[in-house]
Structures are given as structure tokens and as C-alpha cells.
Amino acid sequence: MRTRTLGRTGPAVSALGLGLMGMSDLYGPADETESVATIHAALDAGVSLLDTGDFYGMGHNELLLRDALRGRARERAVISVKFGALRGPDGSWLGYDSRPEAIKTFLAYSLRRLGTDHVDVYRPARLDPAVPIEEQIGALAELVRAGYIRHIGLSEVGAETLRRAAAVHPISDLQIEYSLLSRGIEAEILPAARELGIGVTAYGVLSRGLLSGHWSPSRELTAGDFRGHSPRFQGEHLDRNLELTDALGKLAAAKGVTTAQLAIAWVAAQGEDVVPLVGARTRVRLAESLGAEAVELTEADLAEIDAAVPPGAASGGRYAEAQLGHLDSER
Template sequence: MNSEFRTLGDGGPAVFPIALGSEALVHGDGIRVIHEAIERGVNLIDTGDFYGAGGDELLIGKALEGRRDRVKLSVKTGALRSPDGAFIGLDARPAAMKNFITYSLKRLGVDHIDIYRPARLDPAVPIEDTVGAVADLVKAGYVRYIGLSEMGADTIRRAHQVHPIVDLQIEYSLFNRRPEQNLFPVLSEAGIGVTAYGVLAHGLLSGKAKPSDKSGPRAHLPWFHAENFEKNMKLVNALAAVAQEKGCSPAQLAIAWALSKWKDLVPVVGARTVAQLQDTLMALQVKLGADDVVRIEATVPPEQIAGTRYLPMLMKMLDSERP
């Protein structure tokens, strides 16, 4: 198994080549999954203080009792939710960042967070102010490194001038290769790593996805809308044929592809069960040469992908999608 550690950015932490995302954990056998991941060498767990209204952090904190020294924690913050779970805005003011981390530390049961990051750019707050507040937390010992999430090139440059940024968390998959053009060159120049979420295109690349309905959890994902889903599944089925030749699943092939693209990239993948985790980690055994990468990308041509990754309203909110 190719489990050689990767370094997030210049001077960032060394981490296992696949990180564990927490969003699926509370819907499955979360504590067992975390324990199994740690035993298999996974040492980066990514979460958000707004996942499950803090529930994910509570679960992670319980799972890490007696294991904290074996894991690095990455926490996103700043997204606001109402009691019914609705998204109601962003708050990345300096005072808010320092307030949010106070509760994260308590829920997680730790004295510091390894990588702390605003989940999105708050248009009402200069990124310099937000990162400056987290830099204060670094000086105080509550944070080890600063990361960003879904930020655009100009924002990344400005943030990096305030304090070194170790990684950008960004959606990246065979169905969303835009970061290769508008973000990765900037990150390479600045010495910033990548933690890539959505590597399986929200389950589309698993080959087991179903089209969304108007009220389903994927209703805001145009790839799954009825008018797009059938077209996209033709691409997924073609990818499955390549995976079969390589002796792996489409999901494992998609993860292996992402790992092959950049040495400083670490996919963040969720798992509800130990079996799902084990299946995911098998992607590290898939060996891809340059010809394989070319063939895989030709199997999923960007111009044939139907729909955008989010609805237009949500796309406009992403600083990373700005020209």
C-alpha cells in the first residue's frame, strides 16, 4: 500500500495520503470508523464546527480519548445555521473566529486545533482581518496552522501575506477540474497544499448514485438532476470499464487519479462504516502511470459533463469560482 506521508504546503504538517472527512460519521458507525482509520495510519480528520450543529465535533472528541497524539484535526468555521439546520449566512469577523474556536476546543476535548480555517469567504470581512485573528490564535497556542476553504486566487495571495497558509480545501474531482486552471498554479507558486473534498463528485463517481428529486439531499447538485444524470452516468459507466481493467472500483480509481495529480494533494473522503473505510484505503494500492491518467481524463471529458457542481445561486457565493 502506498501510504507515504505527504506534506501540506511548505512547512506544514506531514499527513497520511488520505484524510478522513467527518460529515458521514454521525450517520454511521463513527467511533469505530475513526478508531480503524487511526490504526491504519490515517492521521488527519477534517470537520466543521457547524456539522451536525457541533455533533460531529462531540463524536470526534469522544473517539479521540486516549488517541489525541496520533491525530491532527482540521476544523472549518464561520458558517451559520438555524436550529432547523438551514444555512443562514457567514461570520468570519475576528471576534467570531475567536469565539467559535472556544466552543470547538470544548466539544473536541483538546487544547489546540492543528489546522483552523474559515469555511467560506465572508464578503463583509476582509480576509486579512479573518486570517489575522487566526494568527493571534496561533501565537496563543490554540492553533498550529492556518488553512483556507473555497477561496479564490486573489484572496489566497492576500491571506498568505498575513500569515503562511498550509492548505486550501477545495472541491476537486474528475467532474470538477477547474482548480487546475484557476487555483493550483497559485498554490504551487506560494507553497500551499491541497485537501481535496468531493473527489467522488458527491457519490456520482461511486457508480451507485441515483438521480435527485426536488426535495432530496442532492437537489442543489445539478449533476444529479434528471436532465443531466443520464448523460453523466454514461461517463461514469465508461470510467467503470477502465476501473475494471485496473482491477479496482470506480471510486478507488477516482481517488487514485486525484492522488496522482499533485504530490501536495490529500483527498478528504468520508465513510459511514469500517468496510467503506477499508474500501477507500484500497485506492492507495492502485498504480497509475502517465498514460493511465491521460486515458482516465479522456474518458470523462469536461465538455461532456452535464451541469455545474452547484446551483447558480450557490456558485455565486463561492470565491473560488470567481474569474
């Protein structure tokens, strides 16, 4: 697999990364044995960037990754960890905490769960409005100097926050949703990241499955699947979004690839500074997603895709209104 670099100062990583969230949380039950096998298959295929969060399954995701990496060379994995989200024992969301002492505590527990002496990229999951970003980055910079983390990343923040953070310490990358149905970063955030030399790790590249080509309007979701409350998966919103997926699917068929592969390839084609994260939970879905790395898109292809799924065409918000309020990137 080809490699890309996370910004000017970040690590070299595989051109596609693997997002592990769905193996522990928010998309309903997952098979642990299959999850570990999927991580192994990704590593064997040359995927090095593995993205997790300490609050995914309240620590379960990090323990899962530790098990998957046991017996593997640590240097082959670039581990990216999000922190700061507070959760109750019932799984409820209780806010965010990025106080310096909390950051150090979160990291201490992550290192123990992961079974490693350092995290490659460490990032607050959301902006904590109670703590100035300069203070958060200052605390992370201390951990860089101490050798516990290698690089500082951010997640779902806006252009102004990026600039304030980069003034304190180099930022390797911004993790943010970016897909054919979520192009909000193109106006201000992506240009600011490029101006500052900050890479983008794009999650939600298949829009939670909408752009996979495998979604059905009749699909029943389990109680633990957050898509049951996501606006884009409801009623007329879902119908409209699947019409867009069908249009993309016709282009994919003409090119001899799957809808998911074309959607992932489109994100990868937005620049060498963009690394798509695929959220495959099984080896079958992983194999399909990794096939996107071989898809070459011409300017004519990109124009056809833009015509089929124009900017702003998505129906419904990417999160419910209450959740959007926590996103600095949406302000």
C-alpha cells in the same frame, strides 16, 4: 500509509484523509456507532488527517470526533476544522461570520466540544465578504501565536484571495472540491497555490457519490440529503454523469480496481501537494476508499482516464446557483 505534507509550512499527514461531514449532516441519517467505528478503523489504518466543521450537525460532528478519539493518542490525529457558517435551529443556512471576535468565539466552542487544547488546522469555511481577508488571517495568526491553532488553512477561495492571505501569514492548505467531474481549480487556483507553497486538501473526490460506482438513477434520497437539490443529480444531468462514471468503471475493471478507487487515485496522482479527503461513513466504504492508496497510475493510465472523463465533461453545476454565489473560488 504513506504521508504527504500540507504545503511548505503545514503538518505531515496521511496521503488520504477522512472527511467526517456525512456522519452528522447533509447526506441523510447516519449510524453513530458505525461512524465511530469507521473513524477508529481509519486511525488503525494510518489515517491521521480528520476533517470536520463546527457547523456539521451544529456541533454534533465535533462531539462525535471527541468520542472517537477518547482513549487514543491525540498526537496521532491531525484535526482540521472549518468555521464561520451560521445556522438556525432548523438547520437553515444564515450566512458567514469571520469577524475576529467571532473567530475566537467559534474556536473556544470547538476546543471544548473536541476536548482538546488546540486545533491542528483551522480555516474559514467560506470567504466572508464583509471582512477583509487580511483581517481574518490576522486574527487567526494571533491564535497561532497563542498556541490554540497550529496552522491556518482556507476553503473555496480564489487565486487572488490566496495571495492576499499568504502575504499576512503562511497558509498550510486550501480545501476545495477537486475530482474528475470538478476540475475548475486547474486553470488558476492550483497554479497559484503551488506558486505560494500552499497544499490542497481535495474534498468531493467521488463527486458526492457520482463517481463511486455505487450510484443508481433510481436511488431515493431522504429529505435531509442535499443531493436532492444538487444539479448534477437531477434528470438529464444525472444520466450524463453516470455515463461518464460507466466509462471510468470500464477502465477500473481493466485495471482490477473499483471505480471509486480509480477516481480517488486520479486525484492523488495530481501531485504530492494534493491530499484527497474520502467521505466514507461506514467501514466497508472506508476499506474500499483506502485501497486507492495502493493504485499506481502511469502516464498512459492518466491519458485514458482523461479521454474517458474529459475536463469540463460534467453535466450540471457542482452547487445550485444560490450556493455558488458564496464561493470565492467560482468568481
